[in-house]
Amino acid sequence: MNPKRKRRLLLVGLLLLGVSAAVALTLTALKENVSLFITPADIAAGRIPQGNQFRVGGIVVANSVKRDSDSLHIQFDVTDGAGTVRVDYTGILPDLFREGQGIVAQGSIENGIFKANEVLAKHDEKYMPPEVAEALKRANTPAPHPTGAQ
Amino acid sequence: MTDFWQMGGYALYVWPSYALFLAVVVYWLVAPWLEVKRTLRKMKQRKRRQHARANTGEQHESQA
Amino acid sequence: MWKTLKRWFHQLGSPRTFYRFSGALIPWLFVAMVITLAWGLYQSLLVAPTDYQQGESYRILYVHVPSAWMGLFIYVLMAVSGLIALVWRMKVAEMVAIACAPIGAAYTFVTLVTGSLWGKPMWGTWWEWDARLTSELFLLFLYLGVMGLYAAIEDRRKAARAAALLALVGVVNLPIIHYSVVWWNTLHQGATVKLFSGESHMHPSMLKALLIMTAATKFHFGVALLQSVRARILQQESKASWVQELVDD
Incomplete structure (x- = not known):
């Protein structure tokens, strides 16, 4: 490679390195702000973001969902394994909402209960036909890896 | 067949997604192809005009 | 081996060779695309089974995920051609980099819109400012930005180099997109198909359609890119004698 090209390559490399470093530093500094939600464990530990409204994410605890029969009011517990928080919400839920499902709720803490004004469902990265899911349930495999081997 | 078009109640989300995808696919097959054709046609026209001008130029010269 | 590669690289760097070579390649790519696309659509819409959680709505994945992969793939190609254009000042590399931008933008747009159409029924929102989105x-x-910068500068070759530099700087965004779901809490789920670990969270009966659609988008991009570059070659090399000869017959 002739020296002119080498110099250009070096300059481009340095520029990229500089930009990467700047972006990495910025993102590390903004780590808290980039994350969409905190976990119930964060709430238990008092690590609640400033401002009134924030988001909490976790799994809907099995058998914790209590619905009003005549309104859209609903209460359920959300856990991340390390902590649990009760969520109180009135409104339409996404189609994926169910027990054992990951959700993200936005709202604020009032008397230890998380009053949500929005509930979003988070789905996992697994895709399989219902029969396979059923078979896995029957076999009682804890973490379904539907492809089996690879 | 109606079951298929209803997509389990998600027709409003599934079909627009596929439609947009296919529209983009078709656009990017047609547009560059037309661009090549258009460019070639333009160049041919320019060349013909140049030839015509050159020919009339020669005639003028011979008359003079 | 190395010598052959180097010769290829330099030959393809000649607009004339590139024009001829791509002209011969396009019909084959086009046929491959038509076959894989038809087969892929059939598999995605009719053969792949319903998902246990998301029902039929998950079929959006078959256009969303291949488009998202194309958005990243095209960017990598654009940046590599940009690097070649900047360091070696190769005309064809400049044209390839510039031709990549609008096609990549189209695929990224499809990714965003189909993701939104999927997010509304499943997540409960069209849009969320999470790290992935x-x-x-x-x-x-x-x-x-790359397209705009190229259009804003008068001299075609200077414009291409400026745009290539912007494309290169933007490479920093690629790992952020990929790892956003790992580094931060996001609404978007993690990766389903893992290229390097070979482990996938998708049932083979569903994965097949995804792989075929991915192949179809690759062939499609091949046709679209090569033809776009050919158009640019004709426009920018219009004074070259071999282009003039093309017009003769």
């Missing part, structure tokens, strides 16, 4: 939107802006 935001960095993907940023990718679209990078593509538009």
